[in-house]
Amino acid sequence: MHSEAVGLLEMMVVMTALYMQGQSYIEPSIKAVSLQSVFLSALFVALYLESGDVGLLFLSAITLAMRGAVVPYMMLRQVRPSGRTLRETESSQRIASLIVVGAMVVMAGYALFTLILLPAVSAPSASVAFVLLLLSFLLIITRHNTLVQMSGYLEEENAVLLFGALIAPGLPLLMEVAVALDIFGVVLVGVIISAEREAFRTLEPEDLEQLSG
Amino acid sequence: MDQAIFALVFVPPLAAAMVSILPGGRAGLAASVAGGALSLAASALLFLSGAQGRYGYFYADGLTGVLLVTISSIFLTSVAYSAFYLKRVEGSLLHFRWYYALMDLFAVTMLLAVMVNDLGLIWIFVEATTVTSALLVALERQRTSVEAAWRYTLIVSSGLAASLLSVVLVYLSQGTLQMSELLVDPAARPVVLLLAVGFALVGYGTKAGIAPMHAWLPDAHSEAPSPVSAMFSGILLPTSLYAFYRTFALLRGTQYFAAAQDLAIGFGVLTALVAALIMGHQRNYKRMLAYSSMENMGLILVGFALGGIGAVGALIQVVSHAFAKSSAFYESGNILTVYRTKDMSSVKGMEGRLRYTTYLFLLSCMSVTGAPPFGVFLGEFMILSRVAQTGNVPLLTVLAAIYVYAFVGLNRQAIGMAFGEAREAAPPVREEVLSVLLPAVNLALSLLVGLLLAPGLMGAAGLASLPAATGGFLP
Numbered sequence: 001m002h003s004e005a006v007g008l009l010e011m012m013v014v015m016t017a018l019y020m021q022g023q024s025y026i027e028p029s030i031k032a033v034s035l036q037s038v039f040l041s042a043l044f045v046a047l048y049l050e051s052g053d054v055g056l057l058f059l060s061a062i063t064l065a066m067r068g069a070v071v072p073y074m075m076l077r078q079v080r081p082s083g084r085t086l087r088e089t090e091s092s093q094r095i096a097s098l099i100v101v102g103a104m105v106v107m108a109g110y111a112l113f114t115l116i117l118l119p120a121v122s123a124p125s126a127s128v129a130f131v132l133l134l135l136s137f138l139l140i141i142t143r144h145n146t147l148v149q150m151s152g153y154l155e156e157e158n159a160v161l162l163f164g165a166l167i168a169p170g171l172p173l174l175m176e177v178a179v180a181l182d183i184f185g186v187v188l189v190g191v192i193i194s195a196e197r198e199a200f201r202t203l204e205p206e207d208l209e210q211l212s213g
Numbered sequence: 214m215d216q217a218i219f220a221l222v223f224v225p226p227l228a229a230a231m232v233s234i235l236p237g238g239r240a241g242l243a244a245s246v247a248g249g250a251l252s253l254a255a256s257a258l259l260f261l262s263g264a265q266g267r268y269g270y271f272y273a274d275g276l277t278g279v280l281l282v283t284i285s286s287i288f289l290t291s292v293a294y295s296a297f298y299l300k301r302v303e304g305s306l307l308h309f310r311w312y313y314a315l316m317d318l319f320a321v322t323m324l325l326a327v328m329v330n331d332l333g334l335i336w337i338f339v340e341a342t343t344v345t346s347a348l349l350v351a352l353e354r355q356r357t358s359v360e361a362a363w364r365y366t367l368i369v370s371s372g373l374a375a376s377l378l379s380v381v382l383v384y385l386s387q388g389t390l391q392m393s394e395l396l397v398d399p400a401a402r403p404v405v406l407l408l409a410v411g412f413a414l415v416g417y418g419t420k421a422g423i424a425p426m427h428a429w430l431p432d433a434h435s436e437a438p439s440p441v442s443a444m445f446s447g448i449l450l451p452t453s454l455y456a457f458y459r460t461f462a463l464l465r466g467t468q469y470f471a472a473a474q475d476l477a478i479g480f481g482v483l484t485a486l487v488a489a490l491i492m493g494h495q496r497n498y499k500r501m502l503a504y505s506s507m508e509n510m511g512l513i514l515v516g517f518a519l520g521g522i523g524a525v526g527a528l529i530q531v532v533s534h535a536f537a538k539s540s541a542f543y544e545s546g547n548i549l550t551v552y553r554t555k556d557m558s559s560v561k562g563m564e565g566r567l568r569y570t571t572y573l574f575l576l577s578c579m580s581v582t583g584a585p586p587f588g589v590f591l592g593e594f595m596i597l598s599r600v601a602q603t604g605n606v607p608l609l610t611v612l613a614a615i616y617v618y619a620f621v622g623l624n625r626q627a628i629g630m631a632f633g634e635a636r637e638a639a640p641p642v643r644e645e646v647l648s649v650l651l652p653a654v655n656l657a658l659s660l661l662v663g664l665l666l667a668p669g670l671m672g673a674a675g676l677a678s679l680p681a682a683t684g685g686f687l688p
Binding site: 120 | 306333334337340341343344347348351354356357359360361362363364366367370371374377378380381382384385390402404405408431432435436
């Protein structure tokens with residue numbers, strides 16, 4: 001059974017996810033995913049204190065450095081130059097209903113995990129990772145802004161790595177390093193493309209209808 | 214036979230990438246073509262050597278050699294075709310030296326994905342293909358291409374996180390990710406492996422264009438420059454299916470294998486069906502070709518899932534489709550450079566303007582939809598034969614209907630483009646040798662796959678001898 005510290009940190013991770021779900025401004029979303037990574041990093045340390053697996057410390061350091069600091073910093077630099085991207089073009093009413101959907105996803109995810117995954121993986125605490133995974137999908141699907149979607153992607157990686165740490169400790173370190181590098185690559189591409197998309201937004205709203213069917 | 218030959222497969226394109234980004238940027242094309250040719254030679258050597266088993270960091274069997282040859286061939290012809298295509302690209306997102314460097318790295322990541330001996334590394338290299346190829350999709354810097362590149366990056370990366378979960382689950386069950394060990398060890402916790410196969414199907418399936426996770430595919434294929442579309446359709450999608458197949462095969466011999474087969478067949482049929490239904494109603498000819506790739510991938514997935522001659526047929530279809538579809542995308546590039554539109558209604562009576570391209574395009578379309586005696590026909594024939602062997606009549610009926618519907622749908626449109634009445638008369642265009650030669654070579658290779666293999670395989674004796682002849686990757 002895990003310590004109270006682990007339980008508390010897991011809860012904080014989910015709370016940041018729900019906060020992101022209900023956030024219509026871009027900058028706080030990025031800061032929230034950064035905070036989430038800091039909590040996750042601390043969670044890995046707490047898990048290390050229980051198991052003594054040094055790999056977890058390493059995972060903690062990568063999480064803190066990449067998703068806690070470097071990547072969010074890169075993304076925030078995208079937001080600041082152009083003030084008008086501060087808020088996503090969402091009505092606050094829609095965001096409010098998304099919080100409700102998010103809460104329902106938490107409950108459904110927990111039930112789904114207990115029914116289907118738990119018998120196979122026998123690690124009850126991994127339900128948090130599963131719920132986080134579903135919340136990240138929800139964030140990606142329901143938003144249009146590149147940077148918010150990218151925050152969702154970071155959250156998704158957080159979820160998968162947490163899942164790995166909880167159910168299969170001792171996963172080769174190389175994996176973790178490479179995953180971190182991959183994320184960095186995806187985000188780099190994302191930042192370049194995001195700048196291009198912004199450039200097009202200032203033009204006449206051209207028809208994207210070609211990309212259908 | 215040691216690791217050196219594996220290194221020879223991926224080091225030349227890697228070196229080409231480094232040469233390409235040198236300031237000045239004139240060497241990119243030559244270096245990439247040389248890198249592709251050397252890589253192809255090493256791949257062919259590896260294939261012919263019949264390498265089998267683990268070689269240090271690498272792993273080879275019948276599947277590996279065939280895929281390496283296919284990937285390096287399509288890479289070689291695609292960079293060569295770029296010499297023609299890039300001349301028509303204006304306002305590029307990247308300097309062309311970066312274009313060639315990214316093409317090289319794109320090829321390196323795919324080559325490594327199909328030869329490393331570690332499921333985790335396979336995942337990493339498949340994910341890395343997204344990083345190396347996303348900017349290539351946006352190369353032409355149109356609003357639509359930038360949007361397509363973003364959808365591609367986001368959907369595929371999010372999807373691939375599901376396959377990362379699958380890697381974690383495999384590790385949970387088996388305690389190792391080394392393929393040489395995984396393929397020998399019995400499944401320790403089959404139910405966990407079944408979950409792993411499910412997540413792998415969603416994750417790698419997203420990248421392979423398996424419905425309903427395929428939303429990115431038509432956009433990226435239609436908006437990317439034609440040589441990049443050829444790489445996507447011909448080799449990227451099969452690379453992703455390969456990654457799925459490696460996880461899928463771990464369940465063999467357990468009580469859950471039948472469930473995994475049903476799952477894969479279900480998704481495969483759905484993909485082929487969705488693609489076949491949409492294909493014939495496209496207005497954009499590059500999107501139409503993209504849906505045709507989806508249809509092929511769906512059938513290939515069914516073949517791999519069924520095993521036996523179905524899996525051999527799937528492999529033949531992978532190779533033949535890669536050559537034929539890359540040819541079709543090169544021709545679409547020729548058409549685009551002359552007509553300046555992807556809208557089919559504006560491209561009529563091509564035969565009067567682009568004579569050679571038109572006939573090559575028609576033949577490529579017939580090839581990718583499985584007209585005999587092209588290799589795709591042979592592959593599909595073998596997959597259907599396997600279905601017939603299993604006695605599943607409803608599945609056989611559905612697959613046959615998809616085959617016919619897709620064939621008619623795509624070729625009817627292609628014939629309309631070739632011989633339909635042009636809105637206004639225009640003089641014939643002088644076609645460049647390179648722009649006709651490269652698609653012709655790849656089309657001929659897709660024919661050759663069919664002609665060389667068919668006589669030996671079509672007879673019952675040939676079919677019976679197959680499992681021994683495929684280097685043991687089959688059950």
